[in-house]
Amino acid sequence: MSSDAKPNEPTHLEKIVDAATLRTLCGSCHELYGVSQRLFSSTGTLLAENGEQAAICALVNENPAGRKACADLVAQVKRAGASAAEATTIHCFTGARYDVVPLQYLGAQGGRIVVGPFRMEGDALDGSAPGDKSLPENLLGIDPRLDQARALKALPAMVRLTSKRAETLRKHLRLVFEAVLKSGYEAHVTSKMHVATTRESYHQLKVKNQQLQDAHDRLKELDMLQSSFLSTVSHELRTPLTSILGYTDMLLNQIAGPLTAEQQEFLSTIQRQGERLLKLIRTLLDMSRLEKGTMPLEKKPVRIRSVLADVVTTLTPVAIDKGVYLDLALKKGSDEALPPVAGDADRLHQVFLNLVENAVKFSSPGSYVTLAAGEAEGGTDEVGYILFAPLRRRLEIRVSDNGPGIPDRAKTRVFDAFYQLDNTSTREHSGTGLGLAIVKRLVEAHGGTVHVEDNTPQGCVFVVGLPIWTEQA
Amino acid sequence: MPRRAGRPINLFHKGGRNREAFALGFGVVQLQPGARELTIKLVYYGPGLGGKTTNLAMLHERLPADARGQIVTLETADDRTLFFDMLPLMVGGKGGDNYHMQVKVFTVPGQPIHASARRLVLGGADGVAFIADSRLTHVETNAQSFSELRDNLQANDMPIDDIPLVIQFNKRDLPKIRPDAELHGIAAQSREMVFPAVAARGIGVAETFMALFHLTWRALDQRHGLSERFGVREDLAVEQVGSLLGVEEPIDQLLRTRFGYKAGARKGA
Numbered sequence: 001m002s003s004d005a006k007p008n009e010p011t012h013l014e015k016i017v018d019a020a021t022l023r024t025l026c027g028s029c030h031e032l033y034g035v036s037q038r039l040f041s042s043t044g045t046l047l048a049e050n051g052e053q054a055a056i057c058a059l060v061n062e063n064p065a066g067r068k069a070c071a072d073l074v075a076q077v078k079r080a081g082a083s084a085a086e087a088t089t090i091h092c093f094t095g096a097r098y099d100v101v102p103l104q105y106l107g108a109q110g111g112r113i114v115v116g117p118f119r120m121e122g123d124a125l126d127g128s129a130p131g132d133k134s135l136p137e138n139l140l141g142i143d144p145r146l147d148q149a150r151a152l153k154a155l156p157a158m159v160r161l162t163s164k165r166a167e168t169l170r171k172h173l174r175l176v177f178e179a180v181l182k183s184g185y186e187a188h189v190t191s192k193m194h195v196a197t198t199r200e201s202y203h204q205l206k207v208k209n210q211q212l213q214d215a216h217d218r219l220k221e222l223d224m225l226q227s228s229f230l231s232t233v234s235h236e237l238r239t240p241l242t243s244i245l246g247y248t249d250m251l252l253n254q255i256a257g258p259l260t261a262e263q264q265e266f267l268s269t270i271q272r273q274g275e276r277l278l279k280l281i282r283t284l285l286d287m288s289r290l291e292k293g294t295m296p297l298e299k300k301p302v303r304i305r306s307v308l309a310d311v312v313t314t315l316t317p318v319a320i321d322k323g324v325y326l327d328l329a330l331k332k333g334s335d336e337a338l339p340p341v342a343g344d345a346d347r348l349h350q351v352f353l354n355l356v357e358n359a360v361k362f363s364s365p366g367s368y369v370t371l372a373a374g375e376a377e378g379g380t381d382e383v384g385y386i387l388f389a390p391l392r393r394r395l396e397i398r399v400s401d402n403g404p405g406i407p408d409r410a411k412t413r414v415f416d417a418f419y420q421l422d423n424t425s426t427r428e429h430s431g432t433g434l435g436l437a438i439v440k441r442l443v444e445a446h447g448g449t450v451h452v453e454d455n456t457p458q459g460c461v462f463v464v465g466l467p468i469w470t471e472q473a
Numbered sequence: 474m475p476r477r478a479g480r481p482i483n484l485f486h487k488g489g490r491n492r493e494a495f496a497l498g499f500g501v502v503q504l505q506p507g508a509r510e511l512t513i514k515l516v517y518y519g520p521g522l523g524g525k526t527t528n529l530a531m532l533h534e535r536l537p538a539d540a541r542g543q544i545v546t547l548e549t550a551d552d553r554t555l556f557f558d559m560l561p562l563m564v565g566g567k568g569g570d571n572y573h574m575q576v577k578v579f580t581v582p583g584q585p586i587h588a589s590a591r592r593l594v595l596g597g598a599d600g601v602a603f604i605a606d607s608r609l610t611h612v613e614t615n616a617q618s619f620s621e622l623r624d625n626l627q628a629n630d631m632p633i634d635d636i637p638l639v640i641q642f643n644k645r646d647l648p649k650i651r652p653d654a655e656l657h658g659i660a661a662q663s664r665e666m667v668f669p670a671v672a673a674r675g676i677g678v679a680e681t682f683m684a685l686f687h688l689t690w691r692a693l694d695q696r697h698g699l700s701e702r703f704g705v706r707e708d709l710a711v712e713q714v715g716s717l718l719g720v721e722e723p724i725d726q727l728l729r730t731r732f733g734y735k736a737g738a739r740k741g742a
Contacts, residue, residue: 383633384619386640386659386667386732387605390612390651 013103013111013177014041016184023048025176033169035159038114039177044078047111054117055154056094059147066143069093077114087170092117093138096158101170105181113173118159120166227292234285238278245274283434287417290441295347297445301340301469302348304395305330308371311352315360323365326356329372338373341395341466343446348466351442354435355399355462362403367459373397376465393468394448402459411452415440439464511574511703513693515685516595519604520611520618521583524643524672528604529560529580531678535718536562564713572703576686576714583618592625600637600689601626602681604672607642607650637688640667641681642732646674653732660733667732679720680727687711687724 013022026037026048036051060066077090080100090098098116102109139146161169248271250256252264259267289295312328319326330338341348352371359369376396382388406414406421413419417437439462443450448466455461517525533541540563562576579598581591595601603622605615623633642656653669660667666684670677690710693699700706711724720727728734 381664383638383664384603384623384640386656386663386665387603387612387615387619389655389659390609391616 012042013039013181013184014045014047016110016188017180019047023050025180026050029173029176033161033165035115035118035161035169037173039111040078040114041111042109054096054158056096056151056158057117059150059154060094060139060143063143063145066146069142077116083109087174090116093136093142094155094158095119095136095139099166099170101174103174103177103181105178105185110181111177113177115166115169115173118161118166121160121162223292227288227294230288231285234281237281241274241278241281245271245278248274283438286438287434287441290438290445293445295442295445297344297347299342299344299446302343302345303340304338304348304373304397304466307345307348308352308373308397310349311356312371314353315356318357319360319369322360322363324360324363325366325368326360327368327370329370338395339375339393340469341446342469343448343466347442348446351439351464352397352399354439355464358435359399359401359403359462363401363459364403367402368400370400371397372400375468390470391467393470394465395468397464397466398461399464400455400459400461402455402457405454405458405460406452414452415450511572511699513574513576513599513686513689514597515576515578515600515602515682515689516598517578517580517602517604518591518595518618518622519581519583520606520614521585523583523604523606523611523615523618524670525580525583525604527672528602528641528643528670528678528681529578531672531675532562532578532682532718533560534675535679537717540564540717562714562717564710564717572705574703574710578682588621591621592628595622595625596629598626598629598631598636599693600685601639602685603638603640604670605640605642607644607669608647609649609651612651637685637692638665639681639685639688640665641670641672641677642667643670643672643677645669645676646671656732658733660731661735663733666728668730669732677730679715679718680730682718683711683715683720683724683727684731686714687728 017025022039026039027050030037030050036054037049038046039048041047057070060070073090073092077098077100080088080090080098085102085104087099087101090100092098094117096117096119098114101113101115103111103113139151140148248267251259252267252271286295308328308330312326316326356369356371363369374396376394385392410419410421414421415436418433419437420433440450443464443466446466448464450462450464453461453463517528519525541560560578562578564574564576579594581587581594601622603619605611605619626633626636642651644650656667656669666688668677668681668684670681672678687707690699690707694707700710708724715724715727
């Protein structure tokens with residue numbers, strides 16, 4: 001431990017115990033012994049005072065000469081014992097005495113107690129000897145005008161102690177206050193120690209944090225490299241592919257001359273597969289940005305009805321081709337009733353395009369794909385829900401189909417990247433297995449949730465919950 | 474750690490390492506079977522400047538001098554709570570009472586930087602009052618603080634589902650607050666009791682405290698058979714605490730002041 005534990009450090013009483021507690025302590029000692037006490041700090045400030053002025057003191061203070069002598073004595077008492085280790089006694093001209101008890105801990109003075117005035121048993125004028133009829137010479141010398149008759153009455157009224165009792169009193173006071181000093185000092189050192197150890201752990205944590213930060217920075221750098229690698233590769237892949245598609249398009253438009261039916265068919269296949277490849281590259285790029293959390297999202301209040309209506313418009317031709325009914329189960333005007341969600345309109349469009357496209361893909365002719373939206377009921381079962389309610393408001397969008405449905409075991413796995421329910425090479429429906437993975441990551445990037453439920457009598461429902469727009473969102 | 478003789482037994486946890494967990498030296502419900510002494514620890518939790526200390530000061534003001542201890546306060550220079558405030562409340566032990574109960578009410582420091590102090594003070598709590606700021610601008614800080622409370626309770630091996638909990642929406646007199654209708658609606662469906670308050674004017678302070686004490690006593694009674702051990706019925710203990718606070722209404726009537734109260738449905742009963 002540092003300098004705090006050095007034995008010579010001053011341990012000040014007033015810093016350890018509050019004034020009210022010191023007064024209570026002093027008062028209780030006064031009650032016990034009947035002697036006045038004054039408690040001084042190590043610098044001589046009065047901390048606590050008890051007892052009434054003795055009758056003789058009041059009498060002496062009536063005249064200027066007595067007042068001055070009394071003040072001089074008090075000043076002497078206050079000075080006494082400032083550096084002493086042992087109790088000292090100051091004799092008053094009235095024959096009374098003051099004991100100055102220094103309070104020490106670890107060799108340093110924490111304060112001092114002045115006990116008195118009191119008189120010793122056996123001193124003259126103790127009232128025990130009937131012949132005590134004269135006043136101390138000192139007293140008369142200081143103030144010849146003193147009312148001797150009153151003084152003779154007042155002097156014996158002063159508290160008297162035997163020398164043994166005075167000794168006990170000094171010892172008692174010293175023990176009590178030194179115990180206070182000791183425990184206070186210990187508490188002080190302990191708290192300092194706590195602070196020091198906390199600082200030390202803080203320092204260690206800081207060093208560790210720095211190491212972690214360095215490691216983190218290095219990883220981030222690697223990550224950047226990887227990320228730029230991916231975007232470079234996808235750029236390098238897309239450039240030639242765009243050329244291929246462009247030239248195929250020109251050939252198909254017979255710019256380079258007429259084509260035979262067979263040539264046209266071959267070129268159409270090249271174009272179809274090329275577009276598929278381009279879509280796949282875009283999807284992979286999206287996926288990697290979502291995984292890294294670098295997908296830029298521009299969050300604004302979004303009216304979900306218009307997003308869903310756009311999706312329906314886009315996919316209606318596909319649905320008609322398949323003979324599937326696309327139903328936006330939102331009445332016109334219901335948009336005002338639905339609160340806006342917080343999100344990026346383009347990305348939300350991508351989410352629902354994926355979901356509805358999937359639903360149409362797995363539906364059989366004559367069946368329905370339905371889109372519905374409404375505010376979700378909160379989970380009031382959660383403890384403290386009332387505090388979270390404004391932050392938990394959700395708009396729930398449900399995309400239902402009557403397709404083959406998803407078995408329970410696959411309900412969470414369908415959102416894994418590259419997961420295919422039908423993993424055989426002869427599967428009926430094509431796809432990269434990235435669509436739903438991207439949906440889930442996009443929804444989560446919006447602070448939302450997505451899950452699958454069963455539809456009745458058959459099919460499944462994809463339920464997307466999106467946070468409702470608030471000023472804080 | 475072997476149990477030392479004469480030490481109060483901590484009965485809150487059912488064994489294991491926390492059997493004698495005395496956070497900060499103030500235990501969870503401490504029972505001194507021979508001496509019929511009981512100490513209950515209640516903690517006021519919540520975001521900074523939400524009114525926890527104000528609640529405590531108002532309770533202190535209501536208590537008669539012989540039933541209250543001095544508020545122990547450890548605060549920073551700007552009068553914000555540093556470690557905790559603690560108000561001891563003495564019940565029973567007079568006249569014919571054959572038991573003596575001390576309720577220690579703690580507040581935690583709300584400012585974010587004192588997270589570790591909050592966790593320490595929360596240790597061994599028998600009941601928790603969450604003091605939320607009603608203003609719309611404070612929705613997020615309330616939610617964060619409550620999540621932290623849940624985590625801290627969990628870290629102290631006290632799942633939030635098991636601890637008696639009361640929520641207070643303070644500062645109902647300010648503009649731009651969460652509307653009564655909304656709070657009524659949610660509270661009516663919620664598990665915990667939610668009280669409105671204006672702590673600075675003493676409104677809702679006693680209701681929150683009495684509800685918490687009532688729930689805490691009930692939970693402890695179920696767990697440790699307090700009523701039987703001390704020969705004090707729940708209604709009597711609650712009534713005694715209520716009369717110390719100068720509350721004239723019976724507990725049932727106080728509980729009706731909460732959000733979402735519906736006549737006929739008894740909650741927390």
